[in-house]
Structure formats: structure tokens, C-alpha cells
Amino acid sequence: MTPEDQEETQPLLRPPDSAPRGRGVFLAAFAAALGPLSFGFALGYSSPAIPSLRRSASPTPRLDNDTASWFGAIVTLGAAAGGVLGGWLLDRAGRKLSLLLCTVPFVTGFAVITAAQDVWTLLGGRLLTGLACGIASLVAPVYISEIAYPKVRGLLGSCVQLMVVIGILLAYLAGWVLEWRWLAVLGCAPPTFMLLLMCCMPETPRFLLTQHKRQEAMAAVRFLWGSEQGWEEPPFGVEHQGFHLAQLRHPGIYKPFVIGISLMVFQQLSGINAVMFYAETIFEEAKFKDSSLASVIVGTIQVLFTAVAALAMDKAGRRLLLALSGVVMVFSTSAFGAYFKLSQGSPSNSSHVDLWAPVSMEPTNASVGLAWLAVGSMCLFTAVAP
Missing domain, CATH: 1.20.1250 (Growth Hormone; Chain: A;)
Structure with missing residues (x-):
């Protein structure tokens, strides 16, 4: 292989000789990780909410055995749809915009639960939060992996699952003292905070390059890494290789x-x-x-x-x-x-x-x-x- 060929096969974001010291990557990763935190809160919400709904003094909404099972499980149906939608949004709307969009069903879902007066409204709110969970669980790891430089990529990537279980624990702790309506109000806080933070964060350099926005990609690298050292644009642009079922023969x-x-x-x-x-x-x-x-x-x-x-x-x-x-x-x-x-x-x-x-x-x-x-x-x- 010639030196020219070796140069062409270098990765999109080449590890620099000296690791970047920019702090922007940690702030951006934290903002994106609020998505998995919201995801975890939505998963854990049903654990304290179901007993609270069963003990509720108000006759509506109140869960029986069947509706309680649906209240917990329907979030997974929404998450399945959200995973498909997130995959579609990822390459069309971009990583940042996808994360911003997933805050809408998060906040709307918890708001619907807060205002619910019947079981069907409760289930609708849970379905919306599940939709948001599916999008966030797919997009957040991609965003974090694409903004991180190699030295911290593993550390930041492992934070995704950690934020999910922290969100679950937060729901359990809050459910210890809050009844189901106020617990749903609290559920609106992480995605709202995520929306505010992500508005100030850049799109990933990799996605910007796929859109032929080289200057914006360089500006994003400067914000995230602190400098452009170690970053290079591929000589022939960014290429996408589609997946074909025939490849499964290998x-x-x-x-x-x-x-x-x-x-x-x-x-x-x-x-x-x-x-x-x-x-x-x-x-x-x-x-x-x-x-x-x-x-x-x-x-x-x-x-x-x-x-x-x-x-x-x-x-x-x-x-x-x-x-x-x-x-x-x-x-x-x-x-x-x-x-x-x-x-x-x-x-x-x-x-x-x-x-x-x-x-x-x-x-x-x-x-x-x-x-x-x-x-x-x-x-x-x-x-x-x-």
C-alpha cells in the first residue's frame, strides 16, 4: 500500500498527537445524556405511579389489574415505534435536531399524564413517553460517539447506560414522597433542561460533513475539542455504504x-x-x-x-x-x-x-x-x- 493510499484510509476524526483539552465535548455529552436520563425516568415512573394510582382517593383515573399491566407495558410499544422513527430522523434531520425533537413527546406525554382524568389518557401519555424513549435511546449514543475524541469516547459512551439507571433511581426516589401527578410534573424537568442545553450545542462534525458543510464542521470541532488539531476532512468526502440483505451470506x-x-x-x-x-x-x-x-x-x-x-x-x-x-x-x-x-x-x-x-x-x-x-x-x- 502506497503512502497516498494509507493517507486516504485515515478515519474521519484522526486521533491527535496530543489529546484535545476542550471542555465543550463534556458539556455537549451531558446535554445529550439528559435524553437517556429522561428515558430512565419514564421507565421507572410506573413503579411508584401504579400503587399511587391504586391508592388514589379520586375515583378517576384509577387502575385495576389489567389497566395497571398496560400502564407499565405500553411504554415499550411506544419505544419500538420511536426506534424506527429515530433511525429515520437520524440521517435526515441530523443528530442534534433529532434530540431536540424527542423532547416534545417526553414533555407532552408527562403533561398528558398530569392532566389525565381517565385511564385512556394515562395510557396515551405513557405511549408518548415511550415514543420519546425510543428516539432518545438511539440518537443520544450516536451523538455522543461522534462528538467525542478517541481518548474519552469510551468513558462518555458508558455514561449513556449510567444515566438511564440514574433516571430510574430518580423516579423511585421521587415516588417515595410524590404522588403520581406531581411525579409526572417532575418528569418534564429533564427533557426541558435538555432542550435548553441542546439549543446551544453544535451538530456533530461527521453529520455536517455529510451535508457538505465543512466550515460548520470545523467550527463544531473547535467548540468541542478546543482546537482543530487532529481533525481532517477525508480527501474524497464522506461516503455511505448501504446495507443489502445479500451481505448476510458472509x-x-x-x-x-x-x-x-x-x-x-x-x-x-x-x-x-x-x-x-x-x-x-x-x-x-x-x-x-x-x-x-x-x-x-x-x-x-x-x-x-x-x-x-x-x-x-x-x-x-x-x-x-x-x-x-x-x-x-x-x-x-x-x-x-x-x-x-x-x-x-x-x-x-x-x-x-x-x-x-x-x-x-x-x-x-x-x-x-x-x-x-x-x-x-x-x-x-x-x-x-x-
Whole structure:
């Protein structure tokens, strides 16, 4: 390969000899990461909101067993549609504008929930927040990866998942003291703050180059990196290679494709979203005296271990961490199932008592131990869940 050929194959944003010191990249990454924070809050919202809606003194809206299940799960339907919409917006509207647009269904969805007077309005609001979640979960990582210089790209990329679990914990903590309407009002705050910050942030240099806006791309690099050192425009422009189904015939394509899709499918089938959506309800059924406290404990454990995993990922390796995660998840869910099996003979067994009835009985030493078995197994599950 000639020196000229080597020059042409250099990446779009070449690592500089000395790492950039610009602080703008951290501010822009924080602004974009408010999307995953809002995403996490929307996921965790149903956990404290469902018991609050069941205890509501007002006759409307009030959830029964079926509508409570829909209230938690419908956000995933919106997220599926949002993922498709986000992929369409990503290359047509750009990364920045896509993030700005996703704040609209976030704020509108929570506003609709706040003003809801019937169950259908509640479900509509949840569907809108799910739509926003799907867009934010796709666009935010792309934006962050494209603005970061190589030295901090891994660190900033790992912050996406960390912000999601922080958002979940925030919903659990706020739900400890706020009823469902005020909790929805609080849900409007992160996307609103994100909207204000993102208005001041640049588009990614990579996307600007695809639009043949070289001067704007250079200005974005100066804002993000502090200088243009290490940044070069490719000599023949930016080229896009489309994906064709025929490419799946090649092992180098279909093997990672199947592995990646399988990991995502099994992650969802593990039940992690069900735990996040219904954490407080699960602990009420487990007869834990303070289900809100138990949910906060689980959320805190998840945040701590997500941070640990982000730090250990490059040293321990992805494969080892995934294998360890699977083994521990099997153990923890088995322990949680054992709790309900052991408690079946008791008159206070949750399967014979209204799930939504207040837990007012004085626990015996045995029941206290079993309750902590439930909490401990769920803490362990969320700590290692991928």
C-alpha cells in the first residue's frame, strides 16, 4: 500500500498527537445524556405511579389489574415505534435536531399524564413517553460517539447506560414522597433542561460533513475539542455504504449480526424491564413492609454496579462479564422464585391476598427473613442484569 493510499484510509476524526483539552465535548455529552436520563425516568415512573394510582382517593383515573399491566407495558410499544422513527430522523434531520425533537413527546406525554382524568389518557401519555424513549435511546449514543475524541469516547459512551439507571433511581426516589401527578410534573424537568442545553450545542462534525458543510464542521470541532488539531476532512468526502440483505451470506456479517440480536432479545426476555416497571408492586406482593424503600435500594444497587461495570468493562472483557451476568441472574431469579414457594403455606401468602391491599400485619422473624430474601435476590438480579 502506497503512502497516498494509507493517507486516504485515515478515519474521519484522526486521533491527535496530543489529546484535545476542550471542555465543550463534556458539556455537549451531558446535554445529550439528559435524553437517556429522561428515558430512565419514564421507565421507572410506573413503579411508584401504579400503587399511587391504586391508592388514589379520586375515583378517576384509577387502575385495576389489567389497566395497571398496560400502564407499565405500553411504554415499550411506544419505544419500538420511536426506534424506527429515530433511525429515520437520524440521517435526515441530523443528530442534534433529532434530540431536540424527542423532547416534545417526553414533555407532552408527562403533561398528558398530569392532566389525565381517565385511564385512556394515562395510557396515551405513557405511549408518548415511550415514543420519546425510543428516539432518545438511539440518537443520544450516536451523538455522543461522534462528538467525542478517541481518548474519552469510551468513558462518555458508558455514561449513556449510567444515566438511564440514574433516571430510574430518580423516579423511585421521587415516588417515595410524590404522588403520581406531581411525579409526572417532575418528569418534564429533564427533557426541558435538555432542550435548553441542546439549543446551544453544535451538530456533530461527521453529520455536517455529510451535508457538505465543512466550515460548520470545523467550527463544531473547535467548540468541542478546543482546537482543530487532529481533525481532517477525508480527501474524497464522506461516503455511505448501504446495507443489502445479500451481505448476510458472509460469516463476517451474519455471525456478529445474529450474536448482537440474540443478546438484545435475551436481555429483554430476562425480565429486567418488568422488574423496573413494577418494582414497588413486586415488593408489595412479596409483603415487604416498605415497598418504596425496597425499590430505592434496588435502584441504588443498579446505579452502583452499572458504574462499576463501565469501569471494569475494558479490563475484564465483555464476554466474561456477560457470562458472569447470566450465571448470577439464574441464581437470583431462582432465589426469588424460592421465596414465593416457601411462603405459599402461609395465610399471608401474596397469592391469596389482594395484591393492592396495604401491608399492615406485623411480620414474624421468618417472614422478615423471607422478605429480605426477596429484596436481596432482586438487588442481585438488577446488579448484574446487562
